[in-house]
Amino acid sequence: MTDKTTKIAGVMGWPISHSLSPRLHGYWIKKYGLDADYRAWPVKPEELGETFARLKHECAAEGGVFRGTNLTIPLKETAFEVVDILDPSAKRIGAVNTVVVGPDGRLTGRNTDGIGFTDSLAEHVEISELKGGTAVLLGAGGAARAVAVALTDLGMAKIIICNRSLSRAETLAGHIGETAEAAPWDARSNLLEAADLLVNCTSLGMTGQPPLEISLNALKKSAIVTDIVYVPLETELLSAAKSRGSIVVDGLGMLLHQAKAGFEAWFGITPEVDAALRRHVLDGLKGK
Template sequence: MTGKITKIAGVMGWPISHSLSPRLHGYWIDKYGLDADYRAWPVKPEELGGTFSQLKENCAAEGGVFRGTNLTIPLKETAFDVVDILDPSAKRIGAVNTVVVGEDGRLTGRNTDGIGFIDSLAEHVNTDVLRGGTAVLLGAGGAARAIAVALTDLGMAKIIICNRSTSRAETLAGHVGTHAEAALWETRNNHLLDADILVNCTSLGMTGQPPLEISLDLLKKSAIVSDIVYVPLETDLLKAAKSRGNIAVDGLGMLLHQAKAGFEAWFGVTPEVDTALRRHVLDGLKGK
């Protein structure tokens, strides 16, 4: 930093202590020499609207400007009804992961999770191999919404959504389109038989959360296994996938790539995702 803080952004969630976003954005702030700060705010869903108003006042009192925030579990769908303007990406997905405060003070909700997921996937495989294939998604929350839409745009022919609440899976399937279908959580193992990619879009398997119970016995060896969880970096799901020869994609890449658009909107700089950034953020995983 070269002077006093003039722009303030951050990440909100409940809980938020696990988030690596402050370390990620802090790296970019230092790299590009910005007079900015990025913070973590623990926020419950019912507090979201009030927190936005409070932050505008608090940041102004500090002599800075509140520019916006990332949103993580469980706020991505709550924000859909809180922001003033919905970007087309958020409208299509039905969830918000990035909020930008405009010059007029209005809040615009965006969604960069989908492109972040695809950009991360592309670091490991040629995503063209998934066109016309079948995806099995575990979960039906905000991240699942973004990934389902992104895989649809990629050209996948079938999206199977398994969720503990079948009604939520049905709602998401209806949102995605006719090629998406809901499935009972209890049948998740059986649906792996035809899967070309399996994505855990839940918090199951995250440090401090219940384990994800799933058997990969029916999954073909050519299938890709991805987990949006990045604490721990290698979840039990990814360990099981690697042990049987499947390509395993951790959740850190999605975190890094989804962050680019928000950082640019808040701070006016297009950041780079590279090995130095990944190494820096990985160091923050120690002890988590």
């Protein structure tokens, strides 16, 4: 039986078996000696609203309290329509990756993906040098929305959004504003000639998903290449870019840094992202 004071949070997605979030948050829970639990819930988009209501009752029946959840593919945009309150970060991005249950039971949707992406990038490159440059962004889903906003805040002069559905790319470009433009998916390899930064925000290349088919021949060696996929840690995209001499940034850093704000909101502790945490989470990648 869970103790009455136990705070319960977790991660939702479809699928969810690949997620390292339980290992990540579990590390922090143990490190800070908290009476808390972090779980993984497989949830389809059409089940999201009902799942929130059910978990409030199920956690209470266990003697705990449901504090909220992280959201991953494909729930980040669905949650935008389900939560009761939208934090300014979620409103600006148009997607939710973190839900916090308030004392009154209302759900607040936040988005920490943007700061997670920026903090991770800053561990590898001098991000001020990106100002005025051109980014090619693959994808137009919830994570892509957060990254596009982050790139705008970094002062990039042009953000080219390339997506399998051109209409979704156009919608996101319109949301971002004059610095963004949409491009068709079949142009993705040719777009790289102008890129100072290439970001894969699709699930292509993730374990269990189709490969990301793209040629890096036009990409200059000085370009930075990053992938939000972290299973596998070194995707085929990153491997190919590294072999060309490019600086590469894997998706694990974004996962670690985006998690900080949610953990603090649910459990009342500001956690630290350090080398020990990264090693612990990396151990969880073995066999994935």
